[in-house]
Amino acid sequence: MVTATPKKKPRFRLHPVALLNSQKLRRSFMDTYEQKSLFKYVIAIILLFLSIGSLFYTNYLVDKLEEREEREVRLYAKSLQYAINSQPGENFTVVMEVIEDAVNFYQIPAIYVDQNGFPQEKINMKFPKNSSRKEQEDIVNKSLAKMKQEHPAIPVEITGLGKGYIYYSNSFLLTQLRLYPFISLFVMLFIGYLAYLAFSSARKAEQNRVWVGLAKETAHQLGTPLSSLMAWVEYFRSEPSIDPSIAEEIEKDVIRLEMITTRFSNIGSVPTMKEEVVADVVSNFISYLEKRVSSKVKFYVSNELANGQTVLMNKNLFEWVIENICKNAVDAMAGVGEINVILQSPPLTKEIRIDISDSGKGMSKANMNKIFNPGFSTKKRGWGLGLTLAKRIIENYHSGKVFVKSSEIGKGTTFRIILNAKIIGEEELKKV
Ligand SMILES: Nc1ncnc2c1ncn2[C@@H]1O[C@H](COP(=O)(O)OP(=O)(O)O)[C@@H](O)[C@H]1O
Ligand SMILES: [Mg+2]
Incomplete structure (x- = not known):
């Protein structure tokens, strides 16, 4: 008979070899990203020398x-x-x-x-x-x-x-000849610019396919074991010889896994958008998060929006954004500090602003430009995908914006999310 309820939830740790591999993978992932921008400079320098x-x-x-x-x-x-x-x-x-x-x-x-x-x-x-x-x-x-x-x-x-x-x-010929290098430089720059546009849009399309494909596949693969786990939970519950709190704990984890699966399946297809009361979504999710991080991190939500202000959103994906930003904030403050969330809508605009400030270590100006790049991370075990995903969710799926509003080394950082209070038409949704 199983009676002991584990006090602490067991956590899976990566095997050291797997960890090493994941770090290697991350490094090579970042390398390719940096190599691409190096390639750009090499081409630019060659063009310069030719001209x-x-x-x-x-x-x-x-x-x-x-x-x-x-x-x-x-x-x-x-x-x-x-x-x-x-x-x-x-x-x-x-x-x-x-x-x-x-x-x-x-x-x-x-x-x-x-x-x-x-x-x-x-x-x-x-x-x-x-x-x-x-x-x-x-x-x-x-x-x-x-x-x-x-x-x-x-x-x-x-x-x-x-x-x-x-x-x-x-002579006419001489005058023309004098102009020639400038014309050819202009033509070269123009062709270079066109080529850059073509390459970067091809790259973006490819990245899109990878994101969407991977997300869809993950959601699909998780689906089967999840429903089977759910059935096991039901079984444990009906089995009198098993402590019911075990079934409860497992169910919590299953629910959490289901949330992750829904996120992935949403990112992998056109997400369904619904009118949601922004303040409710944010404060409910913050309470959920609060319980899951150290109690030395205090959360405050201040809502200055009109009562019941709604936004057309995919709640699941939007929560993922809040989670990514808040988790980074927690990481930035080494366990102790506070996170302030302010919801505002400046008068005469249809903008909903969500400012998330932390009392963490802040970031340098140079890093500020890179944090949304895939693979950029200053953490030992970071993948550098959290903010890339957040940007993608806000920009592509919600036609909004997300950026660093301010950051000061040693003081903290404020991220700002801007959503549109206006109703997004069907047309815009199809574009995603
Ligand atoms: N609130 C913050 N304070 C300081 N630095 C931050 C903050 N949020 C993000 N960053 C920086 O942005 C980087 C990228 O974040 P993210 O895309 O979530 O990847 P990861 O968390 O895996 O490193 C982090 O490694 C960190 O350097
Ligand atoms: Mg992160």
Whole structure:
């Protein structure tokens, strides 16, 4: 006959080897996460080097081309000088043509200004169709001003009269070439961005499948032994030779296991949403939690919401969020301290805010950005999934938000959950 009721609930401990394995697994899980972000930086650095390389190389090409264009213009200046100073009767049209051809070939816009400062010859200048003389003169003067800034003038000596000058600007090709590295950098960045988007959405979709699949499978697998356990509880209860308190203890654990199973099955399928009185859900669940943690941790709930304020939620999943955040809070305060839960709705908004503050050790700014990443944990035996799950439940299933409102090392941390008081339509639910 079994009579002794165990004073303390027996707890299962992981076998040391299993523990070692689980830690190894966690480390490799985190490693893959970090490797992925390392990969991102490697790609970014390669892109940067490629762009710098392309910039330098095009600059080199531009310099070469600039030298060549200058040579062509100088040659043109020389031939012009020769033509102006030639004796009547000399025929040099052919030479002139050849040289003009070269300048034309490179499409170098140039203007010859005579000794009196009047623009005489213009080559490779484009004027709009049907433009008047006046308009053309304006264009020439404007181009001239620009050319004077771009390159030093090339003198053309005119015997006995003084000096004329040739002004020119870069060819169209050269101007385009200068732009090229920037255009290519822009294109590269744009393609890089697109690739990043594609990869990250593929990764997210994959993560989603893993989450949902794993949760569904877990719920499914737990179902059978659970119903069998339930039958055993009934049997123990009806057996007079067994202490009824044993059946009671086992039933509590079975109920707890059932809750876990429901959570997993909810996460693995479209959860059913119901209007729930927020304050009731929170305070009932906090009382449930309070009994399960050290009595040196005090819980306080302060409700500033309107009486009976409801939110469309999946109670089971929402409680899971509260549990994850509160358990972290308990972990952060090494056994002693308090947890304050405040429920508020700022006037003129449809926001329901649930602030959960602890008097724990707080966290650094750097960690604050990482705590919602899967696998991030500062605990020896942490899996770093609690907050990832909380975020997923609040954002994907409740269209809400969860974040660290504030945290101070040595003082404590406040998490804030924001839910929508408005009714979520069927459409939004289907998206999940
Ligand atoms: N209330 C808190 N105070 C201080 N640090 C916290 C708090 N809540 C979460 N953290 C930090 O966030 C990390 C991730 O939490 P979680 O995702 O629940 O994973 P785990 O609890 O397994 O470490 C924790 O390891 C801890 O460093
Ligand atoms: Mg946790």
